[in-house]
Amino acid sequence: MWNIISFETLRALKKKSFWIASLSPLLIILVIFGIEYFSTKSAASNAAQQAQTFSATAKIGEFDDSGLISQQLIAARHITIEPSKDAGVAAVKSDELDAFFYYPKDPSTMNIEVYAQDKGISFSPPYNTAAIQLLRESVINEVNSTIKNNQVVQILEKDPAVTATTYKNGVETEGLLSVIAPGIFAIAFLVLIVLLASFMISSTAGEKENRTAEMLLTSIKAQTLIAGKIFSIFILGLVQLVTLAIPLLIVLLYFPSQVGLPAGMTLGLIPLNFVPILFGALFFAAGLLLFTALLVGFGAIFPSATEASRFLGVAIIAAFLPIYALQNVISSPHTLIVTIFTYFPLTAPLTALLRNAVGSFSIGESLGALAVIIASAIVAVWFAVRAFRYGSMEYGRRVGIKELLR
Amino acid sequence: MRFGPKEVVKNLSFTVKQGEVFGLLGSNGAGKTTTIRTLLSLLDPTSGTLLVHGKRYTPAMAATVGYLPEERGLYRNEPVLDTMVYFAVMHGLNRSDAKKRVLAYLERVGLSDKAHERLISLSNGQQQKIQLGVTILHEPSLMILDEPTEALDPVNRSLLMNIINEQRTNGSTVILVTHRMEEVEQLCDRILLLKDGISALYGTVDEVKNKFGSTVIALAYSGTVPLNEKLYTITKQLPHYAELAWREGVTVDEIFRFLASVPDLHLTTFDVRRPTLNEIFLTLYK
Numbered sequence: 001m002w003n004i005i006s007f008e009t010l011r012a013l014k015k016k017s018f019w020i021a022s023l024s025p026l027l028i029i030l031v032i033f034g035i036e037y038f039s040t041k042s043a044a045s046n047a048a049q050q051a052q053t054f055s056a057t058a059k060i061g062e063f064d065d066s067g068l069i070s071q072q073l074i075a076a077r078h079i080t081i082e083p084s085k086d087a088g089v090a091a092v093k094s095d096e097l098d099a100f101f102y103y104p105k106d107p108s109t110m111n112i113e114v115y116a117q118d119k120g121i122s123f124s125p126p127y128n129t130a131a132i133q134l135l136r137e138s139v140i141n142e143v144n145s146t147i148k149n150n151q152v153v154q155i156l157e158k159d160p161a162v163t164a165t166t167y168k169n170g171v172e173t174e175g176l177l178s179v180i181a182p183g184i185f186a187i188a189f190l191v192l193i194v195l196l197a198s199f200m201i202s203s204t205a206g207e208k209e210n211r212t213a214e215m216l217l218t219s220i221k222a223q224t225l226i227a228g229k230i231f232s233i234f235i236l237g238l239v240q241l242v243t244l245a246i247p248l249l250i251v252l253l254y255f256p257s258q259v260g261l262p263a264g265m266t267l268g269l270i271p272l273n274f275v276p277i278l279f280g281a282l283f284f285a286a287g288l289l290l291f292t293a294l295l296v297g298f299g300a301i302f303p304s305a306t307e308a309s310r311f312l313g314v315a316i317i318a319a320f321l322p323i324y325a326l327q328n329v330i331s332s333p334h335t336l337i338v339t340i341f342t343y344f345p346l347t348a349p350l351t352a353l354l355r356n357a358v359g360s361f362s363i364g365e366s367l368g369a370l371a372v373i374i375a376s377a378i379v380a381v382w383f384a385v386r387a388f389r390y391g392s393m394e395y396g397r398r399v400g401i402k403e404l405l406r
Numbered sequence: 407m408r409f410g411p412k413e414v415v416k417n418l419s420f421t422v423k424q425g426e427v428f429g430l431l432g433s434n435g436a437g438k439t440t441t442i443r444t445l446l447s448l449l450d451p452t453s454g455t456l457l458v459h460g461k462r463y464t465p466a467m468a469a470t471v472g473y474l475p476e477e478r479g480l481y482r483n484e485p486v487l488d489t490m491v492y493f494a495v496m497h498g499l500n501r502s503d504a505k506k507r508v509l510a511y512l513e514r515v516g517l518s519d520k521a522h523e524r525l526i527s528l529s530n531g532q533q534q535k536i537q538l539g540v541t542i543l544h545e546p547s548l549m550i551l552d553e554p555t556e557a558l559d560p561v562n563r564s565l566l567m568n569i570i571n572e573q574r575t576n577g578s579t580v581i582l583v584t585h586r587m588e589e590v591e592q593l594c595d596r597i598l599l600l601k602d603g604i605s606a607l608y609g610t611v612d613e614v615k616n617k618f619g620s621t622v623i624a625l626a627y628s629g630t631v632p633l634n635e636k637l638y639t640i641t642k643q644l645p646h647y648a649e650l651a652w653r654e655g656v657t658v659d660e661i662f663r664f665l666a667s668v669p670d671l672h673l674t675t676f677d678v679r680r681p682t683l684n685e686i687f688l689t690l691y692k
Binding site: 003004007010011206210211212214215216217218219220221224393395 | 443446447448463464465468471473475477478479480481482483484488492493495496497540
């Protein structure tokens with residue numbers, strides 16, 4: 001069987017289409033991360049820089065009812081102090097000032113008011129940022145000069161890290177973080193179904209198209225051949241997951257805030273609970289086996305990979321169907337639709353993976369769903385072997401299910 | 407053997423002796439390929455038993471059998487060496503031995519420079535050589551070749567003939583499934599001719615010829631072959647070729663002397679022979 005596994009795996013790994021398929025999701029994710037990172041970073045830094053430039057060059061006035069604005073900063077930036085709010089507004093209207101900032105008595109609850117010249121959409125100075133910047137820097141200066149505590153300044157300058165503790169029925173729970181580890185199996189399942197489905201179908205349809213089936217079947221048992229093909233597909237799946245996971249882990253480990261992870265969130269905080277992870281792995285492996293065997297079998301009964309791929313859409317929709325009932329799967333796991341999805345073979349893998357991840361699965365239910373998936377996978381493997389044994393020599397025509405069962 | 411309501415092979419029984427070349431003959435749809443597929447357990451017989459080396463064939467016996475199916479092909483997008491090694495390993499060779507044999511075979515058939523090329527980049531003739539190599543590389547004691555010369559060019563046909571001869575010399579048994587009678591005449595010791603799934607002729611080539619037809623005199627000539635009711639009848643006549651069936655009690659010498667004495671007849675060939683298998687085949691299918 002090793003001969004088949006190595007041959008099948010290596011020939012797939014040598015195909016450009018495999019790597020294009022494997023790397024395209026990663027590329028999309030990295031592009032999104034990149035856009036988010038650069039847009040956030042550049043937007044923030046640009047706004048801050050523009051605000052500083054604007055403050056230094058424009059004619060700005062202010063009136064401070066809060067008493068928080070630093071006189072030193074006002075002097076350094078050549079900001080004029082207007083006699084009153086009304087006077088400041090009038091100065092803007094008469095074009096004596098580019099902008100006027102009014103700081104109310106309590107800026108923590110009341111709005112800062114900005115009055116400024118309309119320079120058009122294409123050249124709109126960062127009036128608001130400049131007004132906030134002035135207040136923020138004034139407060140930091142004030143705190144720094146009075147408290148002399150570096151920690152306080154740092155807390156004011158950047159968001160502090162947060163650790164959340166949640167309880168359920170008085171018992172501490174791990175909250176949303178506990179979904180992540182078992183949830184990864186659901187994501188991996190969906191990713192592999194999408195990426196590998198065409199490989200699954202063409203692994204047998206290709207033998208039919210290449211007219212190699214008879215030579216293979218006289219040299220090796222159909223069971224061994226199908227097992228070898230399924231193993232090789234699993235290896236390819238593993239390669240694809242690793243290809244996706246390594247760069248994502250690097251990004252999440254070293255650039256967490258830049259890609260939008262919540263403040264204080266690190267990979268080390270993700271709880272690794274044995275039971276949900278074990279069930280996640282079992283649902284994932286059995287579900288993948290079920291779909292692989294099913295598609296390998298369908299590849300053998302259709303005359304070509306192109307014709308077999310018509311079945312591909314049906315299989316993928318069946319695999320993804322639980323997504324449409326996601327709200328129920330998460331919040332109302334004992335409704336009829338979720339129960340049907342949990343025990344119907346084609347929807348069972350993803351439903352079980354999702355319920356296992358969100359913690360709405362008892363051990364009994366998990367074992368029941370696992371039994372359904374494993375039994376279905378065994379039937380699917382039997383079907384694949386039979387389909388290849390009797391369907392792969394029927395060149396140019398589709399073999400009926402009835403013929404296979406005879 | 408039955409497919410649904412249709413019985414495609416009926417009451418068939420035959421034996422192939424070790425070391426012989428056995429011809430399984432018949433027109434298209436006669437049941438030859440079905441018989442071979444059943445022999446190799448690719449199909450399950452409706453009733454009866456087919457044995458290879460005294461046992462029902464299983465893939466565990468692959469090392470002893472080289473099968474060239476009628477519907478054949480290889481992985482067109484894979485390199486020649488990888489594909490041949492893959493099949494050789496599947497036939498029981500270890501990887502390094504398989505690689506050595508593949509390279510030696512490619513050298514022999516003039517394709518050593520193509521070892522790392524993809525099959526699709528090879529010509530049809532070159533691909534056929536690769537296909538033959540896959541069948542014989544593991545030196546099987548039984549070769550089953552289903553329509554092996556179909557679509558082969560003359561070079562590859564000659565190569566295949568040499569290979570079959572070599573295998574026979576080395577003691578291998580060959581089952582040749584074909585409807586090309588000239589190949590059967592050249593290679594086969596015994597034959598089985600299937601017609602509509604039934605054994606129509608079975609035995610050595612001599613036995614079949616003796617059973618089926620009488621000896622004829624084949625003439626190649628210029629001029630005119632005269633009629634002579636006392637000595638012979640003309641069974642077939644073309645402008646420069648004729649076949650004569652001689653009368654009872656007449657000797658070949660008498661006919662030869664008579665024809666040699668005819669003034670406007672110039673004989674280039676005078677061949678006393680039995681009917682060809684092709685003639686028998688055509689008669690049987692009339």
